[in-house]
Amino acid sequence: MTRSEHVVWHDVECGGYEADLELWVELARAAAGPVLDVGAGTGRVSLRLAAAGFDVTALDHDPELLAVLSERAAEAGVEVETVLADAAAFELPRRFALIAVPMQTLQLLDEREGFFASARRALLPGGLVAAAIADALEAFDESAALPLPDVGEEDGRRFLSQPVAVRELPSAARIERIRQIIEPDGGRTSVDDVIELRAVDADALAEQARRHGLRAEPPLEIPPTGEHVGSTVVMLRG
Numbered sequence: 001m002t003r004s005e006h007v008v009w010h011d012v013e014c015g016g017y018e019a020d021l022e023l024w025v026e027l028a029r030a031a032a033g034p035v036l037d038v039g040a041g042t043g044r045v046s047l048r049l050a051a052a053g054f055d056v057t058a059l060d061h062d063p064e065l066l067a068v069l070s071e072r073a074a075e076a077g078v079e080v081e082t083v084l085a086d087a088a089a090f091e092l093p094r095r096f097a098l099i100a101v102p103m104q105t106l107q108l109l110d111e112r113e114g115f116f117a118s119a120r121r122a123l124l125p126g127g128l129v130a131a132a133i134a135d136a137l138e139a140f141d142e143s144a145a146l147p148l149p150d151v152g153e154e155d156g157r158r159f160l161s162q163p164v165a166v167r168e169l170p171s172a173a174r175i176e177r178i179r180q181i182i183e184p185d186g187g188r189t190s191v192d193d194v195i196e197l198r199a200v201d202a203d204a205l206a207e208q209a210r211r212h213g214l215r216a217e218p219p220l221e222i223p224p225t226g227e228h229v230g231s232t233v234v235m236l237r238g
Contacts, residue, residue: 025048050073172197
């Protein structure tokens with residue numbers, strides 16, 4: 001199946017990250033109940049958990065990414081329920097033993113009070129919210145030696161996502177990339193892409209969560225890789 005550029009860019013920039021997968025499997029095993037994957041995208045975490053035999057629901061605000069997740073689940077012979085909803089405000093008919101929030105999803109939200117209120121409603125008694133936040137990003141700009149690009153291919157076209165700067169803002173880190181598509185005939189197109197990760201820390205999240213009836217447990221750590229910074233996984237018990 002030919003994928004849209006939107007899906008390909010998501011997979012190129014997010015789909016190859018694997019350093020956290022075993023942690024989510026371990027947390028799902030300990031939870032021993034249904035899992036909600038928040039910000040599921042095309043299923044990087046959801047499909048791994050479903051393949052391991054867990055009952056998984058995938059939540060995302062992007063219908064195109066969820067459609068691809070469902071197709072991949074069918075191809076893999078696993079079941080993943082999908083829910084089209086905003087992580088900042090959702091209401092679900094069932095409750096979960098584990099709410100997993102991988103890959104700095106919380107840092108993409110303008111505010112997190114709505115997420116914590118929604119998560120508390122969706123959590124089984126004694127359940128766990130586990131949310132990954134990025135460790136400090138080292139700022140750099142175009143004058144520095146740049147990291148290697150993320151690379152993918154679709155229908156003979158090469159997709160290169162090159163980080164060119166991380167800039168410190170008063171309350172966020174601005175990550176700037178250049179996305180290039182190289183056609184089979186050598187033609188090339190290029191566009192800029194920017195995301196901002198809100199500056200948060202485990203203590204601040206724990207205080208926000210406390211106001212919604214979630215209590216903090218000792219956080220876990222995901223070590224850095226050669227391509228990615230490490231993460232702190234904030235652990236919040238219902």
